Amino acid sequence: MNTSIWDWTVVEDVIPLLLKGFAVTLLATVVGSVIAILLGLLLAMARRAPTRLVRVPVRAFVEFVRSTPLLVQLFTVYVLLPSLSPFVIGASVLGIHYATYMSEVYRAGIDGVPKGQWEAATALSMPRGRTWQAVILPQAVRNVLPALGNYIISMFKDTPFLAVITVHEMVFQAQEYGSDHFRYLEVFTLAAAIFLIASYPTSLLVRRLEKRLGH
Amino acid sequence: MVLFEQVVKRFGSNIVLDHLDFSVAQGERVTLIGPSGSGKTTILRLLMTLEKVNGGVVYVEGQPLSHMKRGSQLVPANERYLRTVRKKIGMVFQQFNLFPNMKVLDNVTEAPIHVLGLSKEEAVDRAKQLLDLVGLGDRINQHPTSLSGGQQQRVAIARALAMQPDVLLLDEVTSALDPELVADVLNVLRDIAQSTTITMLIVTHEMQFARDVSNRILMFDKGRIVEEGQPDKIFSNPEHERTQTFLRAVLEER
Ligand SMILES: Nc1ncnc2c1ncn2[C@@H]1O[C@H](COP(=O)(O)OP(=O)(O)OP(=O)(O)O)[C@@H](O)[C@H]1O
Ligand SMILES: [Mg+2]
Numbered sequence A: 001m002n003t004s005i006w007d008w009t010v011v012e013d014v015i016p017l018l019l020k021g022f023a024v025t026l027l028a029t030v031v032g033s034v035i036a037i038l039l040g041l042l043l044a045m046a047r048r049a050p051t052r053l054v055r056v057p058v059r060a061f062v063e064f065v066r067s068t069p070l071l072v073q074l075f076t077v078y079v080l081l082p083s084l085s086p087f088v089i090g091a092s093v094l095g096i097h098y099a100t101y102m103s104e105v106y107r108a109g110i111d112g113v114p115k116g117q118w119e120a121a122t123a124l125s126m127p128r129g130r131t132w133q134a135v136i137l138p139q140a141v142r143n144v145l146p147a148l149g150n151y152i153i154s155m156f157k158d159t160p161f162l163a164v165i166t167v168h169e170m171v172f173q174a175q176e177y178g179s180d181h182f183r184y185l186e187v188f189t190l191a192a193a194i195f196l197i198a199s200y201p202t203s204l205l206v207r208r209l210e211k212r213l214g215h
Numbered sequence B: 001m002v003l004f005e006q007v008v009k010r011f012g013s014n015i016v017l018d019h020l021d022f023s024v025a026q027g028e029r030v031t032l033i034g035p036s037g038s039g040k041t042t043i044l045r046l047l048m049t050l051e052k053v054n055g056g057v058v059y060v061e062g063q064p065l066s067h068m069k070r071g072s073q074l075v076p077a078n079e080r081y082l083r084t085v086r087k088k089i090g091m092v093f094q095q096f097n098l099f100p101n102m103k104v105l106d107n108v109t110e111a112p113i114h115v116l117g118l119s120k121e122e123a124v125d126r127a128k129q130l131l132d133l134v135g136l137g138d139r140i141n142q143h144p145t146s147l148s149g150g151q152q153q154r155v156a157i158a159r160a161l162a163m164q165p166d167v168l169l170l171d172e173v174t175s176a177l178d179p180e181l182v183a184d185v186l187n188v189l190r191d192i193a194q195s196t197t198i199t200m201l202i203v204t205h206e207m208q209f210a211r212d213v214s215n216r217i218l219m220f221d222k223g224r225i226v227e228e229g230q231p232d233k234i235f236s237n238p239e240h241e242r243t244q245t246f247l248r249a250v251l252e253e254r
Helices: A008-046 A052-066 A070-080 A086-111 A115-123 A128-165 A170-181 A185-212 B040-047 B079-088 B104-114 B120-133 B149-161 B179-195 B207-213 B231-236 B241-253
Strands: B002-011 B014-024 B029-033 B055-060 B067-070 B073-076 B089-092 B167-171 B199-203 B216-221 B224-229
Touching (some): A008 A052, A008 A086, A008 A128, A008 A170, A008 A185, A052 A086, A070 A086, A070 A128, A086 A128, A115 B089, A128 A170, A128 A185, A128 B104, A170 A185, B002 B040, B014 B224, B029 B040, B029 B207, B040 B055, B040 B199, B089 B149, B104 B120, B104 B149, B120 B149, B120 B179, B199 B207, B207 B231, B207 B241, B216 B231, B216 B241, B224 B231, B224 B241
Parallel strands (some): B029 B216, B167 B199
Antiparallel strands (some): B002 B055
16 A cells, blocks of 8 residues: 555556545535525525515525525525435535525625616606616616625635535545545545636636726 | 695794795796795795695695595695595606616616506607707616716616606706706706796796796795796896895805
8 A cells, every 4th residue: 555645656546536526615615506596586686675575584584594504504404305316405405594694794885876776767667676687787787796705705605515415526536536545635625626726727817807987 | 726825834943934825826837946945945845745734724626635535624734635536747856866777778667667557558659759849869778877977967868758647846847967067957848848838837047047937936934925927027126135135145156
């Protein structure tokens, strides 16, 4: 058995496995993002609904999800819904968790649209749905794009939590390989490197977007 | 055309309009004057259904606006009803409130297409005509933010007119403008006043303009009409002491 601290054969051995896991990580991030972006928007709009019957429960839901840990949410749903695949649970819970954070971001964006825009739309007899679609959201979303981008990066970095419900994402693969071969240093260093390589350019992109929007 | 019947409007404990009665005839142009806080904006906002009355009824063309008929009763209007009746009314705001995410042309075609159901071609034709009328026919593809305040306000006028409202509300439409831009906007409004029969309710501090375009002046104080009459009469020979002091103060400002 090789006893040196860093073993390149391990690297060679584990890379395909990690990349396989990374594909799952990416897919979970993409699915989670789509859920978070759409549901977050819906939640934010619901908090502007004309009736308290909608506003109050939505607000309670958002507060509840935001104030409980992602890990606990993952476990709970995993235990409650054993018939669903871990991936589906993982990506959905991740998406819903981040939807509540994104809803706050959207809300700030929506609140940032001047009241006069709503009033001008009313003065033109525009229905509420059209006002949202054509006037409010284009202005609100534009202003919060960088913040949404940052949350997607956070979500990406939270995907390892899915390992605890046996989703075969990258860290799960690393963990398994490590315990099988008693080699942790190489696998986790590599996993960290892959995360860095993927998320650093993305953060640069978000920063450029911020500059362009004049934040 | 426009009828306020015993209208009460409160903000908290502040009674802004206290059983106000007045009417404006079809095609009439009426200017509301009066000191700050006398309720002029509130009246226009009630007509635009941006505020709700606390008492009384507002009518437009004999149809209730603040209320709707249920059997023989009048009940407060719901959103669905408001959507149908507020089409009769258009408003231009002090702060323009153009949609910055749309080009000038789209600002003017948006509601005709999506509210009135005009085809794109019809809406564009109508918008181009109106933008020509306000002197901005060559700016249709620009974004509002690239226009001066005066130009933005003229787009806002075109946008309101594109809905072909029966009543046009103008709330201090030149107050946010640099002095040198005021004249263009007022000239456009003079043109419109002369060439159309649209009913107008105007709030302005431009007394010469009010004199030129209005058929009647209403002088408000604390939510009540203290004096009304033809412009010549009100401006040259005001009877009420409040009107005299108000007009003196406005003239001194300039
Ligand atoms: N949204 C609001 N909430 C609370 N009070 C309000 C609101 N809008 C208006 N008011 C109050 O109602 C009163 C009448 O205001 P309004 O804006 O109608 O006056 P105005 O005649 O247009 O004055 P100005 O010449 O300054 O524009 C004022 O006392 C004002 O403080
Ligand atoms: Mg006012």
